[in-house]
Each structure stands twice: as C-alpha cells, then as structure tokens.
Amino acid sequence: xxxxxxxxxxxxxxxxxxxxxxxxxxxxxxxxxxxxxxxxxxxxxxxxxxxxxxxxxxxxxxxxxxxxxxxxxxxxxxxxxxxxxxxxxxxxxxxxxxxxxxxxxxxxxxxxxxxxxxxxxxxxxxxxxxxxxxxxxxxxxxxxxxxxxxxxxxxxxxxxxxxxxxxx
Numbered sequence: 001x002x003x004x005x006x007x008x009x010x011x012x013x014x015x016x017x018x019x020x021x022x023x024x025x026x027x028x029x030x031x032x033x034x035x036x037x038x039x040x041x042x043x044x045x046x047x048x049x050x051x052x053x054x055x056x057x058x059x060x061x062x063x064x065x066x067x068x069x070x071x072x073x074x075x076x077x078x079x080x081x082x083x084x085x086x087x088x089x090x091x092x093x094x095x096x097x098x099x100x101x102x103x104x105x106x107x108x109x110x111x112x113x114x115x116x117x118x119x120x121x122x123x124x125x126x127x128x129x130x131x132x133x134x135x136x137x138x139x140x141x142x143x144x145x146x147x148x149x150x151x152x153x154x155x156x157x158x159x160x161x162x163x164x165x166x167x168x
Contacts, residue, residue: 041065043158044081046093050130050137054079054167055093061159062093062167064152074126074147075099079154079167082128085142091151094138098127106140107133119144126150 036042047059055062064081068074074096084090098104098121105118106129121127125144130136139145154167 039066041155042152044091044093044152049135050132051079051093051095052132052135054095054131055157056160056163060157060163062157063155065155066152068153069147069150074150074153080126080128080150081152081154082145083149083151085145085149086137092128092137093154094128094130094136096126097129097139098144100125102127108140124148 042064043061044064045059045061046055047057049057062079069080074080076096076099078096079093080096082092082094084092100121100123102121103118104121104127105116108115108117119127121144124147126147127139127144129138129140156166157163
C-alpha cells in the first residue's frame with residue numbers, strides 16, 4: 001500500500017514540476033513584454049485634431065520609443081508622447097518647439113487676433129504644440145512642461161498602411 005502511494009505521489013510530482021516550469025516560462029515572457037512595452041518601445045493609438053495634418057483625425061497607430069527622453073535626446077521638431085499636465089490619466093501627442101533656454105514668441109490666440117506673447121523656456125522644461133494651432137491644447141495654454149512628463153518619442157506611423165513611415 002505504501003509503495004503504491006509513493007508511486008502515485010512521484011507521478012504527480014513530475015506533472016506538478018512540469019506545470020510549474022511552463023507557468024514560469026509564461027510569467028517570464030509576460031514580464032519581458034511589460035518591460036519592453038513600458039521602457040523600450042510600444043505602439044500607441046493617437047487620435048484627435050491637434051496634430052493635423054501630420055496625424056489623422058480618426059486615428060493612427062504609432063511606434064514610440066521610451067529611451068531617448070531618459071538620456072536627454074529630445075530635439076526640436078520631435079513628436080513626443082506627454083502625460084497631460086491637466087489630466088495625469090491622459091496622454092497627449094505634440095511636437096517639441098522649444099527647449100530649455102529658448103526664447104519663443106507665439107500668437108496668444110490665433111482665432112482672435114495677432115497679439116503675441118514671448119516666453120523663455122526654463123531649465124528642465126520643453127515647449128510643446130500641436131501642428132493644428134486652431135484645435136490644440138498645448139504649452140500656449142499651460143506653459144512649458146517639465147521634461148519628466150515626456151513618456152516617449154514617436155518613431156514612425158505603422159497604421160494606416162498607406163501612411164506608413166516617418167512623422168516629420
């Protein structure tokens with residue numbers, strides 16, 4: 001009787017060990033996917049009028065990398081993903097138009113008139129604007145944003161296929 005019980009337990013031990021190894025492989029793969037998506041490169045769906053004509057109103061899927069902003073490699077003209085300063089649960093996509101130390105002059109409200117405002121970008125901040133000045137909430141409304149709100153830099157558009165390629 002005792003040998004039959006031990007034999008039965010040994011049989012299940014091998015099955016349990018194999019199941020644990022398979023679960024471990026899946027868990028490691030999911031961790032790798034998470035790290036890749038969060039800290040290296042990810043796809044993002046972007047929609048809205050603020051980046052017209054660069055990005056479509058109905059939405060584009062872009063690849064964004066999450067490394068260069070960590071090393072200070074964001075430059076003028078780059079399209080960046082930014083955590084909204086007004087709603088931290090929202091991501092916005094805008095173009096960098098000014099870096100720390102730059103002096104910018106912009107139209108206060110292009111719909112109303114030609115009055116302009118000048119600003120110097122403080123240390124550790126960037127100036128972001130949508131390509132569609134008439135339908136974009138950006139640094140003209142909330143000022144320069146801290147570099148720490150930048151989540152990634154857009155590399156290329158992958159969807160829709162007819163617009164595949166660079167965002168410049």
